[in-house]
Amino acid sequence: MTDLFAARTQMALSLGFHIVFAEIGIAMPLMMVLAEWRYRETGDPVLLQLAKRWAKGSAILFAVGAVSGTVLSFELGLLWPKFMAFAGPIIGLPFSLEGFAFFTEAIFLGVYLYGWDRISPRAHLVAGAIVAASGAASAIFVVMVNAWMNTPTGVTMRNGAIAGVDPIAGMLNPSTFQQALHMLLASYAATGLAVAGIHAALLRRKPDVAFHRRALTLALAVGAPAAILQPLSGDISARTVAQWQPVKLASLEGQFETERGAPLRIGGLPDVAAQRTRFALEIPHGLSLLAFHSPSAEVRGLTAFPRDTWPPVVPVHLGFQLMVGLGTAMALVSGWALAVMLRKRELSERSRLLLALAIITPFGFVATEAGWTVTEVGRQPWVVQGLLRTSEAVTPMPGLVVPMLLFALLYLGLAAIVAALIASLVRETA
Amino acid sequence: MSALWASVGLSEVVAGIMVLALNAYVLMGGADYGGGVWDLLATGSRRDRQRELISSSIAPIWEANHVWLIVVVVMLFTAFPAAFSTLGIILHVPITLMLVGIVLRGSAFVFRSYGRANRASQRRWGRTFSIASTVTPILLGIIVGALSSGNVGNAAGRVGAGSFRDVFVAPWTTAYAIAVGLFALALFAYLAAVYLAVAASDVELREDFRKRALAAAIVVFAAAMAALYFARSAAPLVIFGLTGAPWAAVLHVCTAFAAIVAVVALWRRRYRGARIAVAAQVSFILWGWAFAQYPFIVPSTLTIDAAAAPRITLELLLAGLAGGAAILIPSLRYLFRTFATAAE
Numbered sequence: 012m013t014d015l016f017a018a019r020t021q022m023a024l025s026l027g028f029h030i031v032f033a034e035i036g037i038a039m040p041l042m043m044v045l046a047e048w049r050y051r052e053t054g055d056p057v058l059l060q061l062a063k064r065w066a067k068g069s070a071i072l073f074a075v076g077a078v079s080g081t082v083l084s085f086e087l088g089l090l091w092p093k094f095m096a097f098a099g100p101i102i103g104l105p106f107s108l109e110g111f112a113f114f115t116e117a118i119f120l121g122v123y124l125y126g127w128d129r130i131s132p133r134a135h136l137v138a139g140a141i142v143a144a145s146g147a148a149s150a151i152f153v154v155m156v157n158a159w160m161n162t163p164t165g166v167t168m169r170n171g172a173i174a175g176v177d178p179i180a181g182m183l184n185p186s187t188f189q190q191a192l193h194m195l196l197a198s199y200a201a202t203g204l205a206v207a208g209i210h211a212a213l214l215r216r217k218p219d220v221a222f223h224r225r226a227l228t229l230a231l232a233v234g235a236p237a238a239i240l241q242p243l244s245g246d247i248s249a250r251t252v253a254q255w256q257p258v259k260l261a262s263l264e265g266q267f268e269t270e271r272g273a274p275l276r277i278g279g280l281p282d283v284a285a286q287r288t289r290f291a292l293e294i295p296h297g298l299s300l301l302a303f304h305s306p307s308a309e310v311r312g313l314t315a316f317p318r319d320t321w322p323p324v325v326p327v328h329l330g331f332q333l334m335v336g337l338g339t340a341m342a343l344v345s346g347w348a349l350a351v352m353l354r355k356r357e358l359s360e361r362s363r364l365l366l367a368l369a370i371i372t373p374f375g376f377v378a379t380e381a382g383w384t385v386t387e388v389g390r391q392p393w394v395v396q397g398l399l400r401t402s403e404a405v406t407p408m409p410g411l412v413v414p415m416l417l418f419a420l421l422y423l424g425l426a427a428i429v430a431a432l433i434a435s436l437v438r439e440t441a
Numbered sequence: 442m443s444a445l446w447a448s449v450g451l452s453e454v455v456a457g458i459m460v461l462a463l464n465a466y467v468l469m470g471g472a473d474y475g476g477g478v479w480d481l482l483a484t485g486s487r488r489d490r491q492r493e494l495i496s497s498s499i500a501p502i503w504e505a506n507h508v509w510l511i512v513v514v515v516m517l518f519t520a521f522p523a524a525f526s527t528l529g530i531i532l533h534v535p536i537t538l539m540l541v542g543i544v545l546r547g548s549a550f551v552f553r554s555y556g557r558a559n560r561a562s563q564r565r566w567g568r569t570f571s572i573a574s575t576v577t578p579i580l581l582g583i584i585v586g587a588l589s590s591g592n593v594g595n596a597a598g599r600v601g602a603g604s605f606r607d608v609f610v611a612p613w614t615t616a617y618a619i620a621v622g623l624f625a626l627a628l629f630a631y632l633a634a635v636y637l638a639v640a641a642s643d644v645e646l647r648e649d650f651r652k653r654a655l656a657a658a659i660v661v662f663a664a665a666m667a668a669l670y671f672a673r674s675a676a677p678l679v680i681f682g683l684t685g686a687p688w689a690a691v692l693h694v695c696t697a698f699a700a701i702v703a704v705v706a707l708w709r710r711r712y713r714g715a716r717i718a719v720a721a722q723v724s725f726i727l728w729g730w731a732f733a734q735y736p737f738i739v740p741s742t743l744t745i746d747a748a749a750a751p752r753i754t755l756e757l758l759l760a761g762l763a764g765g766a767a768i769l770i771p772s773l774r775y776l777f778r779t780f781a782t783a784a785e
Contacts, residue, residue: 071555077504078547082540084514088529089536095518096526100750103519104757110508110515111765117504118772122779125501129779176751407600408533408609421541425548432556 015402017411018090021418023387025083028422030383031376032076033153037146037195038202039069040120042233044139049229051132057221061229063127064436069142070124071432075425077117082418090411094394094404097173101165101181102156109152116145150198151191158186161386162255163395185255189248190386196237196244197382201375203234204341207348208372209437211358211365218359227358227368235345238375241338246301253302253310256396259389261313262324263331264298265291273298273310278332281324286314288328322391330384337371337378344371451756452520452749456738458762459516460731466509467727468632468720471625473503475633477546477574478626479653480567490646492567495633498640500554501780505773507547519758521748524738528584530600531593535580535613542577545569575626582625586618586668589734590676594742617668617675624664628723631657635703635719639712651707654715658704665726678740682733692732696725 012020043065050058084106088095119141126135159165165180166173207230210223217223253260260266265281265288266273275298279291296306303310313321344367351361358364394401405411476495483491518525529536553566587593592612599608612618634654641647672679683689703718736744749755 067555071551074504074547074551077507078544081507081511081543084511085529085536085540088518088525089533090529092526092529095529096522099518099522099525100754103515103522103750103754104761106515107512107519107758107761107765110512111761111769113511114505114508114765114769115772117508118769118776121501121505121776126779176754178754178757406530406533408530409605414533414537417537417541421544425544428548428552432552435557436555 012412014409014411015405017415018405019401021411021415022086022090023384024415024419024422025079025086026383026387027380028426029076029079029083030379032072032079033150034198034376034379035072035202036069036076036116037143037150037198038233039065039072039206040123040139040143040146041199042203042206042229043069043123044136044143045229045232046225047136047139049225051136055225057225060222061226064439066124068433068436069120071429071436073116073120075429077113079422079425080113089414090406091394091404092406094399097399097404098159098395100173100176101163101178102159104178105152105155105159105182109149112145112148112152116142116149119145147195150194154191154194155182155184155187157386158190159184160393160395161190161259161390162186162251163398166398168398186248186251189244189251193241193244193248193382196241197375197379199233199237200241200338200341200345201234201379203230203232204238204345204368204375205234205372206230207234208368208370211368212372213437214359215362215365215369224357224359228352231345231348231352231358234375235349238338238341238345239349242342245335245338250302250304256390257311258313258316258320259322259327259386260302261311261316262322262327262389263385264302264310265324265328266298266310266312267314268312269309269315270312271299271309272296272307273302275301279328281328283321283324320392322389327385327389330381330388334378334381334385337374337381341371341374341378344368450746451752451759452745453736455516455520455749455755455758456745458759459513459520460728462509462512462516464724464727466506466513467628467723469502469506470509471578471629471723472632472636473499473506474546474574474578474626475629475631476637477571478630479633479637479650481571481575482653485649487645487649491649494637494641494646496550496554498637499550502776503547503550505776507543516758516762520750520755521738521745522750523748524743527593527597527739527743528588531596531609531612532584532587534609535583535587539577539580539584542573542580546573546577549573578626578629579619579622582622583613583618585625585730586615586621586676587613589621589679589730589740590615590617590672591678591740592618594737594739597739597742615671615675617671620664620668620671624661624668627657627661627664628726631661632719632723635707635712635715638707639716647712651710651712654707654719655704658700658707662700678737679730679733682735683729686732688732692725692729696722696729699725 043062046058046062046065049055050062119138122130122138123135123142126138130138159181162185163181164184165177167175207227210226210230214220214223214227249260252263264273265276265279267281267286267288272295274293274295276288276291276293279288281288298310299308300306302308313324347364348358348368351358351364390396392400392402394404476499480492480495549566549569553563553570556562556566592615596603596608596612631654634650634657638647638650638654641650669683683693699718699722703715703722706712706715706718734740736746738745738748
């Protein structure tokens with residue numbers, strides 16, 4: 012294993028681990044504060060129990076998210092010192108703002124978790140709302156950094172070095188809005204539907220437990236609308252990629268040749284040597300229509316670009332297909348569930364809907380990992396699109412396979428422990 | 442002194458705020474590590490009650506306290522990217538080990554708080570928490586020691602030329618760096634013992650932590666002497682700063698005064714006074730190091746000015762910090778007020 016590949020693997024592991032906790036850290040506080048708010052409105056003690064249970068889950072997951080996020084902030088320098096020396100003056104600003112949002116989140120999570128008997132009910136609810144809002148704000152600021160890596164604006168280059176920076180322009184780069192929206196919706200959809208799925212599975216066994224019924228309704232209220240909106244946000248993202256990162260678009264669609272009226276490929280396996288994508292279901296003109304909103308628009312294929320600027324095509328294409336497939340399933344099941352809820356029918360009596368919800372429990376997190384793979388691997392060989400190659404950014408320290416294995420073990424262990432803790436938290440009420 | 446002020450520009454102001462944030466981390470986050478040390482060293486018939494006090498004191502605030510470290514790191518890579526890059530390359534190994542400590546400390550603490558209530562599981566997480574709390578500050582101190590000795594700056598020039606040992610291990614495995622590591626641990630434990638004496642709600646527990654604080658004061662003194670002894674050959678810049686610089690005498694007087702007041706206040710059971718004095722003592726030590734290596738951010742090769750990001754970044758960072766502080770300071774006040782404890 013080369014040092015570069017070890018560094019990329021360690022970064023991918025760290026981000027892939029952290030992103031799950033980050034998503035839960037964004038959405039779970041919203042659910043907990045909704046449960047408390049409904050409790051204050053209705054006085055239903057089951058809702059209070061639910062708010063406290065979700066607060067407990069938030070506490071565990073937030074702490075692991077906080078420490079794994081700390082690791083990431085250092086890893087930027089441990090693994091990619093030249094990237095940070097290059098990009099620090101631009102991306103540091105959104106990171107600083109994220110730092111303050113995270114600070115606010117940590118402060119008010121402390122107040123929320125330990126303040127049930129120390130502050131007024133109203134102040135307690137407000138503290139919870141601040142946790143939820145600052146979690147969302149952190150996500151927006153962090154995604155700004157990634158958006159800049161995809162579409163770097165606000166830098167003037169001279170002879171391969173940065174000659175001038177405009178950090179505000181960097182923050183407001185062409186991908187910021189789309190990526191932040193996509194990430195926020197992903198957080199609410201993945202977390203909301205995962206929690207809904209767990210309670211749906213439990214309701215199939217014991218349909219009368221009020222705790223699970225309330226939990227299911229509230230989790231769906233957060234997850235289902237987000238899952239339904241996500242395909243729209245995905246469309247906006249794809250059009251931005253088409254405009255600004257044509258190589259990434261060609262990879263994720265498995266489009267090798269430049270053509271007008273390009274088809275949309277569903278599934279399929281790109282064969283890079285033969286420069287074609289096999290076994291895909293092709294919808295004529297679909298890609299031109301989706302990416303440029305015109306059935307005859309020209310889509311540039313991978314062969315239009317130098318071979319040394321192609322990302323690894325197979326994982327990017329497969330990751331994209333997986334994300335879209337899982338997202339579609341989540342949107343459909345969410346639409347079904349919302350239709351039942353809007354007709355004021357009891358969800359817990361719909362056994363097939365409960366089964367569908369139980370099946371899609373992990374879909375959101377798997378889709379997130381797949382989507383993150385698409386955006387990160389799809390940007391290779393660049394760490395900053397068009398400006399700095401990943402191979403130029405890596406640390407000169409040899410032996411990077413050792414820290415990679417160390418963190419792999421650490422994260423594997425933590426994941427197992429957290430899974431066991433959450434499982435026992437769920438069992439307490441089952 | 443006048444030369445010092447004449448050279449103060451925007452980058453020095455940002456560097457100063459960064460040291461201030463590090464100061465906040467040491468006083469708050471550092472004491473949380475110190476709490477873990479006293480968890481490890483809990484003894485006697487009140488062992489479980491000592492651990493309960495430690496746990497309940499740090500539970501609501503440790504995550505917020507921890508964020509100060511992230512503020513420091515983010516400020517470092519935003520304002521002084523070249524310095525962050527050098528530290529990340531040369532100190533890869535100790536920083537990685539510190540991160541493992543940070544992860545284990547934080548997760549073990551919540552696993553103990555929220556995990557299964559059985560004794561074996563509690564004891565396992567408690568042990569992980571307290572050991573990680575003890576090891577992490579040593580690594581933090583080693584990093585500071587390696588930096589202030591000038592070894593990091595020297596090694597940066599040998600990347601690609603020197604051996605792995607020479608470039609990536611030797612700079613931080615010196616007697617001086619390890620002495621600074623132990624000094625940091627002693628300071629954090631001292632802070633924690635004094636804070637816990639204030640927080641204790643009954644006389645017996647308070648006496649336990651008073652005795653621990655007095656013992657820690659002695660260890661702090663010994664560790665400081667050891668660090669200074671090794672610094673004579675290993676960290677000439679620090680020694681010059683602490684002896685030759687015009688501000689050195691003022692700093693020594695202030696540090697010594699705070700140290701004496703802290704011990705006297707502890708002796709006379711004036712706990713809140715002791716808390717202020719010990720916090721002042723630790724802060725003077727931290728600023729002493731910062732001033733001693735001025736104008737370098739990575740002694741003796743990279744100055745604050747040379748490492749600084751473009752002016753526009755520094756200005757926006759300052760604006761961001763001002764806005765952030767406007768939200769943060771009242772929020773932190775609210776947090777600490779909400780959980781203010783017995784002696785206040």
